[in-house]
Amino acid sequence: MATQSVIGQKNNKGQAFTDPRHMMFEAPRTPSFFTGSEVIKEAVRRASCDMMVAYPITPQSEAAALCGELFAEGYIGDYFRGESEFAVMSQCAGAAFGGARVFTTTAGPGTMRAMENFPMWAGARLPIQMIVTCRGINSPLSIQPDTLEISYLMQTGMLVWHAETAQDFYDWILLGYMVSEEPDVHLPLALCCDGFFVTHTKDMVDLTPVDMCLPPYDPYRSPVPCMDMECPPVRMMRDPFVMKSNYISYATHASWQQEVWAAVERSRKHTIGWMNGLIDTENTDADIIVVASGTAVSQSREAIDILADEGISVGLVKVKTLRPWPGEEIKEATKNAKHIIVPEFNVTGWLGREVKATVPNNERVHSGPHVCGGMTMPPEIIASEIKTILGIKVETLSGRGS
Amino acid sequence: MITQYKVMPGPEHFLPPSAASMGNALPDPGQGHIHGTIVQEEQAMEEAARQFLSAKVPTLFPGPLVLWAWNDKAAKKAKAVRHLYETIKDSVTSTQTAMLIPMPDYRPKYPKINPEVEINPNHPNLTIWHNKIDACMFVGVHCHQANLSLKIIRGGTSCYTVAMCAQAGHEDAMLSFRDATADKIIRLADWVKKLKGSVEPPK
Numbered sequence: 001m002a003t004q005s006v007i008g009q010k011n012n013k014g015q016a017f018t019d020p021r022h023m024m025f026e027a028p029r030t031p032s033f034f035t036g037s038e039v040i041k042e043a044v045r046r047a048s049c050d051m052m053v054a055y056p057i058t059p060q061s062e063a064a065a066l067c068g069e070l071f072a073e074g075y076i077g078d079y080f081r082g083e084s085e086f087a088v089m090s091q092c093a094g095a096a097f098g099g100a101r102v103f104t105t106t107a108g109p110g111t112m113r114a115m116e117n118f119p120m121w122a123g124a125r126l127p128i129q130m131i132v133t134c135r136g137i138n139s140p141l142s143i144q145p146d147t148l149e150i151s152y153l154m155q156t157g158m159l160v161w162h163a164e165t166a167q168d169f170y171d172w173i174l175l176g177y178m179v180s181e182e183p184d185v186h187l188p189l190a191l192c193c194d195g196f197f198v199t200h201t202k203d204m205v206d207l208t209p210v211d212m213c214l215p216p217y218d219p220y221r222s223p224v225p226c227m228d229m230e231c232p233p234v235r236m237m238r239d240p241f242v243m244k245s246n247y248i249s250y251a252t253h254a255s256w257q258q259e260v261w262a263a264v265e266r267s268r269k270h271t272i273g274w275m276n277g278l279i280d281t282e283n284t285d286a287d288i289i290v291v292a293s294g295t296a297v298s299q300s301r302e303a304i305d306i307l308a309d310e311g312i313s314v315g316l317v318k319v320k321t322l323r324p325w326p327g328e329e330i331k332e333a334t335k336n337a338k339h340i341i342v343p344e345f346n347v348t349g350w351l352g353r354e355v356k357a358t359v360p361n362n363e364r365v366h367s368g369p370h371v372c373g374g375m376t377m378p379p380e381i382i383a384s385e386i387k388t389i390l391g392i393k394v395e396t397l398s399g400r401g402s
Numbered sequence: 403m404i405t406q407y408k409v410m411p412g413p414e415h416f417l418p419p420s421a422a423s424m425g426n427a428l429p430d431p432g433q434g435h436i437h438g439t440i441v442q443e444e445q446a447m448e449e450a451a452r453q454f455l456s457a458k459v460p461t462l463f464p465g466p467l468v469l470w471a472w473n474d475k476a477a478k479k480a481k482a483v484r485h486l487y488e489t490i491k492d493s494v495t496s497t498q499t500a501m502l503i504p505m506p507d508y509r510p511k512y513p514k515i516n517p518e519v520e521i522n523p524n525h526p527n528l529t530i531w532h533n534k535i536d537a538c539m540f541v542g543v544h545c546h547q548a549n550l551s552l553k554i555i556r557g558g559t560s561c562y563t564v565a566m567c568a569q570a571g572h573e574d575a576m577l578s579f580r581d582a583t584a585d586k587i588i589r590l591a592d593w594v595k596k597l598k599g600s601v602e603p604p605k
Contacts, residue, residue, distance in 0.1 A: 186546075
C-alpha cells in the first residue's frame, strides 16, 4: 500500500516523486514551443499516471496518440484503445475502481456518446481526469471549436475547469490530480479547452523539470472502498437502492447524490489553494465587466485593449472553474458594474445563464456575442457589442453572431 | 460563502441539505468543528466527552477500516476504540447504557437489518431508533458512507452525531475530528475520564 511518503524516490524512468508544491511553484521552468496537444503529453509525462484508455479517432486532438508514445517510452503504466468512447469511459471506471490514476481524452460527439458514464464516475467517487478538447456536437457535424458540450458536463457531478491557454492546460492537468484526489473531494475532473485554438496552435509554455513527477495516487485515501464486489458502489450495479420501493432506499439514494455535490463544494478550498482562486480579475472598478471562460477570455483581452484605445474602460473576469461555480467571487467582482458582458463560443449561452442566475440586478447581464460551429470571435465583435450597449453607433460587422 | 447553517440534532427535514452545500467548511489540521463552527481540537474533545457523558445511550459505531486488521494502524486504532468504549461504560451512571455496534460493511440489506447487532449507512435510523441511541460516534467508516449516513440520521432522528475521521472530517456530523489516530482516540477517552462525575447525567 502507498501510505508511506515516496517523495524523493525515483520511478522506473528516473523521475523523482516530488512535492507538488515544489514541482509546480518553486522548481525552475523551461520555456518550450509546443502545440496544446503536445503540452498534454508533456503534462501526462510528469503526472505518474497508471492507466490511459484512448479512443483517438477524433481529429480534435492528437493527445491520445501522443500519450500512446508515452506508454511506449514507459511513462504510463498501461494503455489501450477502447472500442468506442462509451467503452473507453467504462474502462476508465474499471481502472479507477481498482485504484489506478487514470487519464483519458475526448471531444465533441464522443463526449456525448460516453455521457452516461460521467454521473456514474462522480457517483462512484472516481478521480479520473478527462481532457475535453471541445468541438461542435450537433448536426451538421463540425470538427471546429464550440463549447456546447461543457454545458452537459456541468450537471454530472464532475469537477469542470475551462482552460484559456496551453499554459493553463499544462499546469491544471497536474494540479487537477492534486485537487480531485483529495479524500474529501475525490471526484472526476473534466478539464476543458477550446479545441483547435488551444490544441493545434503553438504557444510558449513553461514546463516543469522532466526529471520530476507527481507522487503516485494513494487509493487507500479514497472515501469509498477502492474495489469490493460486495459493497456499493460496485454492488449497487446489481442491487441498486432505487430497485427497492421504500422510503429509506430513496433517502439513501438522495443522500448519495447530495454527497457528490457536497464533494464538488469541498473542492473550492483545495482549488483556491492550488490555483490562486476560482477566477482571475482585472480592472474590476470599471463600469463594464466582461465575464468569460476559455479562449473567449483571450479574445476579450484584445477587445478590452481596442476599447481602451478609444477611452472606454472595461474590466475582465476570467472564470477558471465552472464546477465548483465561483458564484460569490463573480458577485463580488461585478458588484459595481453597470454592464456585464458574457461572450461565448456556443449557441445557447450557458455561461451567460449561469452568470444571470448568480448576480443581483441581472438585467445588467448581456449574454453575447455568441459564435458557434467553429466560427472565430474577432475581438472587434466583442468591442462592437459593448459599444452598442453603451449606445455608441458602430459599423455592422459581417459574420457577427447572435 | 459565509454560512449561518448550524448542524444540529434533528429530526431536521424530510431531506436535509448537505452542510457543504450550505457553505460549511471542513476544519484544518489541529482543528475540529462543533455544529459547523471551527474550533480548536481540544475544545471539540471536551464537547464530545460531555455529549457521551450526558447521553442515555452513548454509542460507538466502528466501521470496516477499524474492524478489519488490514494494517498495523487499523489494529492499533481498533484497540483504542475498544478502550474508548470501556472508558465511557465505566464513566456513565447505571441509568445510562454505553453501546458498541459495528458497521461491518455498506451493503443495502433487505428485507431488513438486525438493528441490535449492526448499523449500516443505508438504514442508520433503524438502529438508532431501535436502541434509543441519543449520541453516537462514527469511526473507521469510509468518508462517503459516513456522510451518507450522517445526513439520514440528522434528517430523521434526534441523535447527536460525532465523527472521528481519519481524513479531512465531516461537515454533516454535529461534531467532527480529522486526521484520527489511535492516540487521538485515546485522548478522547482521557477527556471522558477527566470529566467523569462532573457532567449531569440525563433525567
